[in-house]
Amino acid sequence: MRYEQLADLPCSITRPLVVLGDRWTLLVLKEAFSGVRRFNAFQSNLGIPRSRLQDRLGRLVDHEILVRRQADDGDHAEYRLTRKGHDLYPVLMAIKDWGDAHMAPDGPPVRYRHRECTGEARVALACDCCGELMTAHDVHPEPGPGLQPYVEAGARN
Template sequence: MRYEELAEEPCSITRSLVVLGDRWTLLVLKAAFSGVRRFNGFQNYLGISRGRLQDRLDRLVEHGILVKQKPEVGVHEEYRLTAKGHEVYPILMAFKDWGDAHMAPDGPPVYYRHRDCEGEAHVHLACDRCEHELTARDVVPEAGPGMLAQM
């Protein structure tokens, strides 16, 4: 199956990966959460080619994750995270948690602290009914309305 055809699969994980499943896309978003807003800023921060960066920024704008706008001061357009874009943050934090546990032999390179109490930010998967923390062994996938509509 071609990569583009994956966007038609009745699976929210697969469809999300079509938009976000590229390392450069995730790194662009990491930079945006770090306050980078201008094209040249992204390029300097990431060391990415202009064409590849433009492709990733265009995709994020097309999917409503970033918005391109004129700044209040200056002439260069800026890329700003939308509400939909801010919802990607827990995904990046899940990568951070996994990386700290498995890819950081000397300990976490960066602590992400809660501004109010200085506690550390982590992602937790929990049941929306009983609030118990879950692992993959606790979850059973079942067809939802999006899958049933495909049948």
């Protein structure tokens, strides 16, 4: 199966990976969450080749994660996170939590503090019904409504 064909699979983990699943895209998003908006700033902060950055920014714009618009000063275009883009913040924080736990032997290189109380931002998996914290051992995947069209298409073939 070709990488692009993965977007057609009925899986809410696989589909986003087609858009987000390379290091440069996630690093571009990390920079965007840090307030970077201009192409040249992304390029100089990351050291990414210009053509690769154009591709990644274009993909994020195509998927409505970023929007490209004229800067307030009118001199340059800038890239801003959309609501859909902002919804990715917990994903980056989950990666950060894992990195702090498993790849930071001297402790976290950056602390992400809550502005109100100085506590640290952490991602937790919790049940949407009872609020209990969960791990992979507590979760049981089962078919959802988005799978039905694929089941019906398979029955017809």
